[in-house]
Amino acid sequence: MSVHQREPFGDEVVAPDPRFTLDSFEPAYRQAARTNVLSQRVEQAHAELAHCNACPRDCDVDRLSGEIGVCGVGRDVLVASSYAHFGEEDCLSGTHGSGTIFLSGCNLRCSFCQNWEVSQHPVGTPHDAEQFAALMVRLQDLGCHNINLVTPEHVIPRLSRRSRGPCRWGSRSRSSTTPAATTPSRP
Numbered sequence: 001m002s003v004h005q006r007e008p009f010g011d012e013v014v015a016p017d018p019r020f021t022l023d024s025f026e027p028a029y030r031q032a033a034r035t036n037v038l039s040q041r042v043e044q045a046h047a048e049l050a051h052c053n054a055c056p057r058d059c060d061v062d063r064l065s066g067e068i069g070v071c072g073v074g075r076d077v078l079v080a081s082s083y084a085h086f087g088e089e090d091c092l093s094g095t096h097g098s099g100t101i102f103l104s105g106c107n108l109r110c111s112f113c114q115n116w117e118v119s120q121h122p123v124g125t126p127h128d129a130e131q132f133a134a135l136m137v138r139l140q141d142l143g144c145h146n147i148n149l150v151t152p153e154h155v156i157p158r159l160s161r162r163s164r165g166p167c168r169w170g171s172r173s174r175s176s177t178t179p180a181a182t183t184p185s186r187p
C-alpha cells in the first residue's frame with residue numbers, strides 16, 4: 001500500500017515519538033516576534049514588492065499596484081486548496097497529515113511540474129491576512145503536524161504579514177519553507 005492509499009486514522013490519538021520531537025524548540029518566527037525583528041522584516045519585505053525582487057527573477061514590477069511578473073501573481077495571495085496531506089514524505093505527513101496550502105503561481109518554470117494547473121494559472125481564492133491566519137490555525141486544529149506551503153517563495157512578502165496572525169493566535173507549527181524566506185533578500 002502506498003502512502004496515497006493509507007487508511008485514515010479516525011479519532012485515534014497517537015503519542016508523538018520522542019525520537020522526533022524537540023521539547024525545547026521555539027520557532028524562529030516567535031523569537032523574531034518577541035524582539036520586534038519580525039515586524040521590521042515584514043514591512044521591509046512588503047515594501048520591496050513595489051519593485052519586486054522577491055526572487056532571483058528580479059522582475060522589478062510593482063506588484064502592490066497589481067502588476068504581474070514571471071510568477072503570474074500580483075498583489076493577492078491566491079489559495080488553490082488546503083487540507084491534511086498524507087502523500088508527503090512520512091516525516092512530514094506523520095499520523096495526522098501535513099497541513100498543506102497550495103498557492104497559485106510560481107517563480108519557477110519546472111518542465112515537469114506536477115502541480116502545473118495551479119503553478120501556471122492564477123486559480124484560487126484571494127485570502128487577506130485574517131483569512132490566511134485562520135486557515136493555518138484550522139489546519140493545526142485538525143491535528144496537522146506542520147504548515148506546508150506549496151510553493152511560497154513568490155508570495156512570501158505577503159505571507160509574512162500573515163505570520164503575525166498565527167503568532168498572535170497560538171500557532172505551534174513549523175513551516176516546511178525555509179526561515180530565510182521571511183528575511184528580505186537585500187539590505
Ligand code: SF4
Nearest residue numbers: 052055058059069071
Ligand atoms: S516574485 Fe514574481 S514578480 Fe517578483 S521577482 Fe520573482 S517572479 Fe518576478
